[in-house]
Amino acid sequence: MATESLLDTSTSKALLVKKAHDMNSGLLLLVVSTLLLCSAARMQAALVPEEESALESIRTSFNQPKWTGDPCSNAQWITCSGLSQPDNVWKLNLEKQNLTGTIPADITKFRQVRELILAGNRLDGQIPDFSNMTSLQNLDLSDNNLSGRIPDTSVLTNLTRILLQDNPLGGPIPELDNLNSLQILDLTNIQANGTVPLSIEKIEKATEIYLGHNPQLSGTLPAMSNLIHLKFFNAGFCALSGNIPDLKNTGGLETLDLQMNDFSGDFPTALLRHESLRLLYLNNNPRLSGSIPDTSMLKSLQEIGLWNNRLETFPLDLVNLTQLVQIDVHNNTMTGNLPDLPAGVDQITNGVYLKSLVLDSNNLSGVIDPAIGTLTSLKELRIRNNNFSGPMAEEVGLLQNLQILDLRNNQFSGNVPRSLANLPNLHTLLLDNNRFTGIPDVLLNKSRLLISYTNNDNIRIIYATSATGLSTGAKIGIVIGVLAASVIIAVSATILYNRRHKKFDAGQLSAHDMPEAAKSFSLKEIKAITQNHKRVIGKGGFGPVYFGKLVDGKEVAVKVRATDSKQGAEEFLNEVRLLSRLHHRNLVSLVGYCLESHQQILLYDYMSKGTLYDHLYQSSESDISNPDNPSSSTNEMSLHEPLTWKTRLDIAINAARGLEYLHKDCNPPVIHRDVKSSNILLTEKLLAKVGDLGISKQADEQHSRETLNDSGVSTVIKGTFGYLDPEYFTRNRLTTKSDVYSFGMVLLEIITAKKPQTQKFVHSSAKNIIDWVQGALSSDQLESVVDPNLFNEYDRESMIMVVETALLCLRPKGTKRPEMGDVVRVLTKALQMDLGYVDSSSTTDSHRRVSKTADLIAPLTSSSIVSSSSRSFSLQSLPSWDTDAR
Numbered sequence: 001m002a003t004e005s006l007l008d009t010s011t012s013k014a015l016l017v018k019k020a021h022d023m024n025s026g027l028l029l030l031v032v033s034t035l036l037l038c039s040a041a042r043m044q045a046a047l048v049p050e051e052e053s054a055l056e057s058i059r060t061s062f063n064q065p066k067w068t069g070d071p072c073s074n075a076q077w078i079t080c081s082g083l084s085q086p087d088n089v090w091k092l093n094l095e096k097q098n099l100t101g102t103i104p105a106d107i108t109k110f111r112q113v114r115e116l117i118l119a120g121n122r123l124d125g126q127i128p129d130f131s132n133m134t135s136l137q138n139l140d141l142s143d144n145n146l147s148g149r150i151p152d153t154s155v156l157t158n159l160t161r162i163l164l165q166d167n168p169l170g171g172p173i174p175e176l177d178n179l180n181s182l183q184i185l186d187l188t189n190i191q192a193n194g195t196v197p198l199s200i201e202k203i204e205k206a207t208e209i210y211l212g213h214n215p216q217l218s219g220t221l222p223a224m225s226n227l228i229h230l231k232f233f234n235a236g237f238c239a240l241s242g243n244i245p246d247l248k249n250t251g252g253l254e255t256l257d258l259q260m261n262d263f264s265g266d267f268p269t270a271l272l273r274h275e276s277l278r279l280l281y282l283n284n285n286p287r288l289s290g291s292i293p294d295t296s297m298l299k300s301l302q303e304i305g306l307w308n309n310r311l312e313t314f315p316l317d318l319v320n321l322t323q324l325v326q327i328d329v330h331n332n333t334m335t336g337n338l339p340d341l342p343a344g345v346d347q348i349t350n351g352v353y354l355k356s357l358v359l360d361s362n363n364l365s366g367v368i369d370p371a372i373g374t375l376t377s378l379k380e381l382r383i384r385n386n387n388f389s390g391p392m393a394e395e396v397g398l399l400q401n402l403q404i405l406d407l408r409n410n411q412f413s414g415n416v417p418r419s420l421a422n423l424p425n426l427h428t429l430l431l432d433n434n435r436f437t438g439i440p441d442v443l444l445n446k447s448r449l450l451i452s453y454t455n456n457d458n459i460r461i462i463y464a465t466s467a468t469g470l471s472t473g474a475k476i477g478i479v480i481g482v483l484a485a486s487v488i489i490a491v492s493a494t495i496l497y498n499r500r501h502k503k504f505d506a507g508q509l510s511a512h513d514m515p516e517a518a519k520s521f522s523l524k525e526i527k528a529i530t531q532n533h534k535r536v537i538g539k540g541g542f543g544p545v546y547f548g549k550l551v552d553g554k555e556v557a558v559k560v561r562a563t564d565s566k567q568g569a570e571e572f573l574n575e576v577r578l579l580s581r582l583h584h585r586n587l588v589s590l591v592g593y594c595l596e597s598h599q600q601i602l603l604y605d606y607m608s609k610g611t612l613y614d615h616l617y618q619s620s621e622s623d624i625s626n627p628d629n630p631s632s633s634t635n636e637m638s639l640h641e642p643l644t645w646k647t648r649l650d651i652a653i654n655a656a657r658g659l660e661y662l663h664k665d666c667n668p669p670v671i672h673r674d675v676k677s678s679n680i681l682l683t684e685k686l687l688a689k690v691g692d693l694g695i696s697k698q699a700d701e702q703h704s705r706e707t708l709n710d711s712g713v714s715t716v717i718k719g720t721f722g723y724l725d726p727e728y729f730t731r732n733r734l735t736t737k738s739d740v741y742s743f744g745m746v747l748l749e750i751i752t753a754k755k756p757q758t759q760k761f762v763h764s765s766a767k768n769i770i771d772w773v774q775g776a777l778s779s780d781q782l783e784s785v786v787d788p789n790l791f792n793e794y795d796r797e798s799m800i801m802v803v804e805t806a807l808l809c810l811r812p813k814g815t816k817r818p819e820m821g822d823v824v825r826v827l828t829k830a831l832q833m834d835l836g837y838v839d840s841s842s843t844t845d846s847h848r849r850v851s852k853t854a855d856l857i858a859p860l861t862s863s864s865i866v867s868s869s870s871r872s873f874s875l876q877s878l879p880s881w882d883t884d885a886r
Contacts, residue, residue, distance in 0.1 A: 046070040048086045054106040055089070061104045062094060081112065088112035095140070096120035103128055103146075111135065119143050119163065127151045127169075134158065142166055142186065143816075147778070150192065154178045164190055165210065166816070168778070173217075175199045186210040188234070189812055195219030196240070201226045211235040212257065213812050215767065225249050236260050236281065237726070237812075244282070246270030255279040259305065259730060266290030267311060273297050281305040283328070283730075296320045307331050307358070314338070314364065325353050330360035330382070337366030354378055360406070361385040373398035384408035384430070394419055404428045411435055415462060416453075421446050431456065438462045519592035526594050526601055530558050547606065555606035556591050560599065576602070578670060578693055586658030588681055588691035607681035607689065612651055612746070615643050616677060616753045616787075642789035648750045649802070649831040651688040655680045656827060658690035659743060660820040663736040671734060675742035676723045677749050722756030727814050737814035743823065744809025748773055751803060753787035770810055777803055798833040801826060 047055070047070075055071055055078065058064075064077065072080035072087060079091035089110045095117050102125030103118065110116075115138040116130075123141075126148030130136060136156050140163040149171045153159060157178050165188035172194030173187060182203045193216035200209070204226050211217065212234045220242030221235065230250040234257040243265040247253055253274045264287035271280070275297050282288060283305045291313035295301070303326040311332040318324070338359075355377050365387040372381075373395025380403060381396075389411035396405070397419020405420075408430045415438035420426060429443070431453040439453055441463050453459060521529070529548035538545040543562030549555055579590035594601035609615075643651070662670040672679075672693060679692045719728070723745050725738035745756045748769055754761075758769055763784070766772035776785040782799060783792070805826050811817050818826075 046072055046087055047080065048088055050109050051089050054109040057106040058092075058104050061101065061106075062097070062099050064094075064097075079115075091115040091117075093117040094121070099123055102126075103141075108132060114138065116140070131155045137161070137181075139163065150174055150187070150190065157181065160184070162186070166190070166813075168774075173197055173211075176203050179203050180205065182206055183229075184208040187214070189213040192217050196221055196235075198222050200224060203227070205229055208232040209234070211238065213237045215239060215771070221245050231255070231276075233257070236730075244268045244271075244288070248273070250274070252276050254300075257281040258285070260284045262286075263288050267292055269293060276300050278302045278323070281730075283307045283309065285309055299323070302326070302353075304328070314359070314362075323353060326356040326358075327354070328356065328358040329362070330358050332362050334359075334362040334364055336364065338364065338369070355401075356380050358382045359386065363387060365389065367391075368393050368396070370395040372396060375399060377401055379425075380404040380406075382406040383410065386410055388412060391415070392417055396420065397422055399423065400425070402426055406430045407434060409433045413437065416440060416443065418442060418462075418464075440464070521592050521594045521601070521603065523594060523596045523599060526558065526599075529556065529603075533560075548603070550591075554591070555608070557604045557606045559602045559604065561601065582662070582666070582670070582693070584658055584661040584665075585687075586654045586689050587661065587693075588689045604691070605689075607691070608684045609682035609686055611678045612655075612680040612682065612688065612750075613676070613678035615682070616749055617755070642787075645790055645794035645799070646831065646834055647686060649798075649827060649834065651680065651682070651686065652747060652750055652802070653824060653827045653831065654688035655690055655746070656743065656820055656824045658688075659739055660824055662690075663739070663820050669736055671736055672739050672742075673734070674719050674723070675739050675746060676720050677746050680746065725814065726812055733814070735814055736820070737817045740809050740817045740820060740823070741814070743820070744806045744817075745769075747802060747806035747809065751787065751799070751806065752785050753789065754785075770807070773803060774807055777807070795834040798830040801830040801833070805830075 046052070052071070055075075059066070059075075064075070067074040071078050072082070072089075077092060077094050077097075078089060079093070080087045081090045090112065091114060092107070092110070093115065096119070099118065099121035101123065103123055105128055107116070108128050108130055111132060112135050113133055114135055116133075116136060117138065117140040119140045119142040121144050123144040123146060125146065127141065127146055130139070130151065130153070134156060135158055137158050138161045139153070139156075139159060140161065142163045142165045144167050146164075146167040147169060150164065150169050150173060152174045153162060154175060154177050158181055159179055160181050161184045162179075162182065163184065163186045165186045167190050169190040169192070171192065173192050173196065175197050176182070176185075176199040179202070183205055185203065185206060185208070188210045189212070192211070192214040195218060196211065201222050201224055203209075206227055207229050208231060209227075210232070213236070215238060217235075218239040218241065221240055221244070223245050224230070224233075224247060225245075226249070227247070228249050228251065230247070231252050232255045233247070233253070234255065236257045236259040238261055240258070240261040241263060244258060244263050244267075246268040247256070248270040251274075254276050255278060256271065257279065259281045260283075263282070263285040267282075267288060267290040269290075269292075271277070272292070272295055277298055278300050279302060280298075281303070284307070286308060287310065289310040289312065292306075292311060292315045293313070295315040295318065297320070299320050300323055301321050302323050304324075305326070305328050307328050307330045309332050311329065311334055313336055314329065314334045354375055356379060357375075358380070360382050361384070363386065364383070367390035368388065370393040372378075372393055376399060378399050379401050381399075382404065384406045385408070387410065388407070391414030392407070392412055394417045396402070397417050400423060402423050403425050405426065405428070409432070411434065412431075413435040416431065416436055418440040420429065421440060421442040426446075427448060427450060429449060429451045431439075431451070433455045436453065436456040436459050438460055439462065441461050443449070443451060444461065526548075527533070529550060530546040531548075533544075533546050535547040536544055537547045537557065543560050546558045546560065547555070548558045576590070576593055579587075583589070588607065589605045591603040591605060593603065659672065659675065662672060670693070672690065674692060675690070679690060681689050681691045683689070719725075719742070723742040725734075725741040727733045727735075728738045728741075748754070749756065752769065752773065754769055754772075756769055759767055761769075761772045764772055764775065766775055773785050776782050777800070782796070782803065786792075786794075786799065805818075805823060809817055809823065
């Protein structure tokens with residue numbers, strides 16, 4: 001019995017275990033089945049039908065790849081919420097996908113979308129009405145070619161970011177009411193006009209506001225006292241006026257950029273209480289006045305730009321500014337002394353940060369304190385055109401990173417410190433118009449140093465001496481010997497001085513600098529070549545230019561450095577060193593040079609047909625108006641016929657090839673820095689050559705890295721007003737794209753025969769040539785801006801292509817401009833069209849004839865310009881027609 005009972009118990013347990021196992025298996029099967037059913041249901045109805053249909057429409061419009069199954073899982077540019085059934089689209093991101101055409105209206109059907117990102121494409125047309133997309137938080141349409149109007153977003157109360165920069169939208173900035181969540185507003189370079197709306201004060205959560213580069217945006221700035229979270233505010237390069245708001249309630253302000261406006265009144269001293277302020281740019285507001293009493297609270301300040309204003313005092317307390325990198329307050333009316341340098345310099349940077357100190361053209365006075373030697377990172381010290389006096393501190397010789405020292409036009413006296421010769425990076429030392437009495441010979445013989453010290457009336461060369469340790473008897477003997485041979489010594493000293501002085505004349509450039517390819521001429525030979533300077537053919541920044549003829553009959557232009565030339569030595573150094581290594585059919589060739597008796601002379605190929613400037617403007621004004629013409633006389637200019645469109649294109653192409661050679665074929669690249677119509681010279685057969693590389697600059701890798709690391713601090717701004725790259729002018733950022741900008745202005749001259757400085761235009765409210773031409777292009781009235789001397793004898797689509805190329809070159813941002821090689825190819829295409837090599841009338845629609853110029857310049861995929869044309873070619877489709885003789 002016991003045994004049977006035990007067996008029954010065992011059997012019961014086994015049955016219980018089996019039942020439990022069966023129940024667990026069934027439960028697992030139920031769970032898996034449920035999940036599969038849910039997944040199947042999701043696959044069958046993943047999205048709201050309206051949104052799924054809209055996605056397919058957008059995919060087709062933007063030529064995106066098809067997807068299989070659920071688009072939320074199989075299309076990278078689509079993100080869905082995953083929180084509802086059916087699901088909704090939360091994010092559409094098609095940034096930098098090279099999209100063209102207009103924004104599809106179906107995009108507004110995504111009522112639950114949080115982010116819409118279409119930045120960095122080539123979309124055009126108007127922006128759709130997004131008013132029903134009330135969940136939208138991030139709207140980014142930047143870097144396109146959208147036009148029409150700035151959209152009203154006041155009903156989109158959930159927006160945190162509105163990014164519309166770099167689109168030619170035009171029109172006034174709409175009211176910003178109800179945008180209670182907005183944090184970032186970027187309307188940079190959208191051609192906005194009107195005034196800044198008062199409702200900007202209502203976006204109280206804003207941390208970043210960018211309104212810059214809208215030259216028709218005028219009026220006064222609201223007080224913005226409610227923007228307590230604001231960190232970055234930029235409204236530079238507009239036409240704003242009135243007083244600058246003090247922004248006293250914005251405790252975290254880091255960047256304030258209001259440069260290039262028309263603000264007036266006193267400097268807002270409340271700005272000096274922003275401890276977090278890092279960048280302050282108020283330069284080029286010529287009616288901004290007042291004083292800067294105390295900057296001690298600006299402990300985070302890194303860059304301060306206040307040049308070209310009417311400020312009256314320099315801040316006296318720089319003790320706590322431990323992060324300063326750049327100070328530029330040149331061209332004001334500041335008086336008084338420098339700050340207390342012993343404490344100020346030591347505390348400013350502790351020898352770590354400050355790299356640029358520019359105080360030129362003020363009324364500052366006093367002495368330079370020896371404590372300046374603690375600024376061991378300083379690269380440029382510019383204090384010319386002031387009233388500083390006393391000797392130059394010997395401690396300047398401790399500034400091992402110093403590259404530029406400009407003390408011109410002050411009252412400095414005494415000897416120039418010998419220690420300057422030990423500075424390894426010093427390449428420019430300008431001491432003119434002071435009262436220095438001595439200059440060490442070692443400085444005059446320092447290799448690769450540009451040094452200038454004219455108009456220091458009593459200055460003498462100080463030669464190095466060595467200690468001899470002579471006995472008293474020997475010293476007496478020396479005295480007797482000197483007395484006995486005074487005449488001999490006097491004569492010897494004179495001879496030695498003359499020899500050394502002559503050595504200095506020829507030693508301004510070291511033997512390494514002097515080119516082997518360029519021939520050296522004597523002054524006697526120069527007089528014979530020019531027939532004793534008989535015929536003046538021009539005068540530029542370097543000095544007068546004379547016609548000459550070599551013994552073999554070769555005609556040359558002889559440039560003689562003017563005695564009062566402020567930049568002649570630097571130009572001479574650059575031209576001899578660079579031009580001797582530059583060889584291209586579209587660059588003016590250096591024939592030779594002369595260095596003798598303080599004379600610095602350059603000989604170039606003579607360009608018998610003058611300059612492009614002469615040919616563009618000779619019909620309406622005398623050649624005398626062009627001071628830079630180095631090649632021919634006024635009488636010769638009056639004989640020229642107006643240039644045809646084909647000839648103008650030929651000139652543009654050849655000049656562009658010369659610049660392309662400088663940028664691409666030279667290592668390191670060479671930046672011209674003064675591209676303009678008067679520097680494009682013409683041979684007898686009107687072959688264009690780029691000349692006057694006197695202020696050119698080599699863009700080596702080291703300099704490029706330094707530019708990045710030093711917040712763009714570069715050397716002195718050089719060039720010609722009207723042609724200057726705005727990035728170079730305002731930020732000292734010099735690249736090959738600076739030449740591209742200047743060349744774009746030359747193209748507008750070729751098209752319009754208007755000078756870059758022109759500010760008034762018939763039947764137009766435009767204030768500059770760029771706006772004038774762009775307005776005519778966008779309104780399909782191009783003929784209104786074309787030079788009447790062309791008599792409508794040009795292919796219209798060829799003209800449109802060149803206009804668009806010019807405007808691309810003139811983009812405010814250098815990164816959005818084409819390379820010169822791209823410009824050459826597009827101009828060549830335009831010439832082919834004008835000559836009939838390419839059919840420009842293959843369709844009946846005159847607005848669909850030619851490829852969009854931005855398409856031809858393939859690397860520029862971020863944005864384009866306003867145009868009435870719709871185009872389809874690509875750069876790769878251009879036929880081969882390269883006539884470059886390189």
